[in-house]
Amino acid sequence: MxxxxxxxxxxxxxxxxxxxxxxxxxxxxxxxxxxxxxxxxxxxxxxxxxxxxxxxxxxxxxxxxxxxxxxxxxxxxxxxxxxxxxxxxHGDLGRSFHTQENVADIVADRLPYTAELALLGIVVILVVAIPLGMLVAVLCQNGRRRRLDGAFTFVTGFVGSTPEYVLGTLLVYVVGIKLGWLPVAGAATVDALVLPVVAISLGPVCTIARIVRRETAVVLGQDYFRTARGRRLPARRLYLRHALPNLLTSTLTLAGLLLAGLLGGTVIAESVFAWPGLGTRVVEAITQRDLPVVQGVVLVLGSLACLINLLIDVVLGLLDPRTLSGKAAGS
The missing domain is CATH 1.20.5 (Single alpha-helices involved in coiled-coils or other helix-helix interfaces)
Structure with missing residues (x-):
């Protein structure tokens, strides 16, 4: 005992x-x-x-x-x-029914393209969504600028609920074909990255920006923040030091689910833009009933989603050590 x-x-x-x-x-x-x-x-x-x-x-x-x-x-x-x-x-994912290639070799060849697209998408999402949500919350604090708040809510809700393949098709037609600004297929140049990254980022940017806007509004109403504002601190220090750390914990907890789901959007975007990643290969494998390739790609993409969630948890632990005990940030 x-x-x-x-x-x-x-x-x-x-x-x-x-x-x-x-x-x-x-x-x-x-x-x-x-x-x-x-x-x-x-x-x-x-x-x-x-x-x-x-x-x-x-x-x-x-x-x-x-x-x-x-x-x-x-x-x-x-x-x-x-x-x-x-x-x-033993690292053996089998062989393709159609090409007799090792599935591990297929994944190794295609994974860097998918990883590049997904990582750039994650960076764009976090860099754009968090400042955007905070800015709208600050500008619309205490009921000010209701039109801006309404427009933000409508646009982010509409775009956030639009499927990636629809956004991708619109970008191909408008930006690539009509305006001719950017290439719409392949990975031959750096410019070819722009439209796929935008296509997979727009929806999560809008969804996370809405979350950040709500969490920022809650933080701005807290007593400690009003006290900090009463000390007439510079705006940069006020929002970056006193507001941002306190809204990131709950924001990243929800964003982690969206970012892991980003891989699904990446697969769809790769098909729309003929990007030579795992997405286009798994679509081909499904139509050809090439089961070992489907198995290998699904296993790798699922493992990547698990890794993204793990990284989000580590970041949360660094930002708020209270989360290490498994307790909510607000407990």
Whole structure:
């Protein structure tokens, strides 16, 4: 009994970052386990016979039977799952049914393009959305500039609810075709990045800006902020030191979900702008029923989304150490 109490006391006295790391590591392992199960189930749940697809349209019944044996589809489902997990642990994502390339090589070739697009999108979202939301909240404080507040609410609500492929198509037509300002496809030049990044960023920028506007309005009404304002501090110090840190915790908590979902928008934008990333490749794989490629890309994109959420949690821990204990910022 005494040893149990002493062990609990040691855990209670452990550094906050240790408990934070243990919780987040457990969460990451659960998510990755779910991803592995889901990607394995793709082969089991997809209609049709994967062996027939892999063998080709003109394959004979004997060739299909041989292919089913080579793919391990003639074994029990648990045995197939064990083989799948074992291959993943060795970095083997399988081979494309159509090109016979290693899926790991396909991912390695395409991932840098998707990562470039997603990272630039995240930077644009945070750099634009947070100042925009704060600016509107400050300008419209205490009921001032109601027209500006109404216009901001309408525009951000409308754009934020518009799908990425619609925004992308409009950008292609207006900016690329009608005005001819920027290229609308490919990745040959730096200019080709602009329209895809704008397409995936516009919706999250509007949504996060609305969140920041609301959280800033709450912060501006707090007693500590009114006290700081009463000391006649410079506006730059007032808002950057006393307002920004206090609204970032709740803002980033919600924004983390949006930023992880940004990968889905990236996949769609890549198809619209013919960007040579994982998105265009997985669309091709789905239409061709190239299941190993679909499995590999879904697993990688899901892992990236998990990594983004983990990074957001680390940033929150650095900004507000109270979040390391798992308690709400306001508790």
């Amino acid at each position: 005494g040893e149990g109490l002493s062990a609990m006391a040691v855990l209670d006295e452990a550094p906050p970052w240790l408990g934070f790391a243990a919780r987040r590591l457990g969460g990451v392992l659960l998510v990755l386990t779910a991803l592995v199960v889901i990607t394995f189930a793709i082969v089991q749940l997809m209609p049709g016979d994967p062996a027939r697809v892999a063998a080709g349209a003109n394959a004979t019944p004997d060739q299909i039977t041989r292919m089913r044996h080579d793919l391990g589809l003639d074994r029990s489902v648990p045995a197939q799952f064990v083989d799948y997990v074992g291959n993943l642990l």
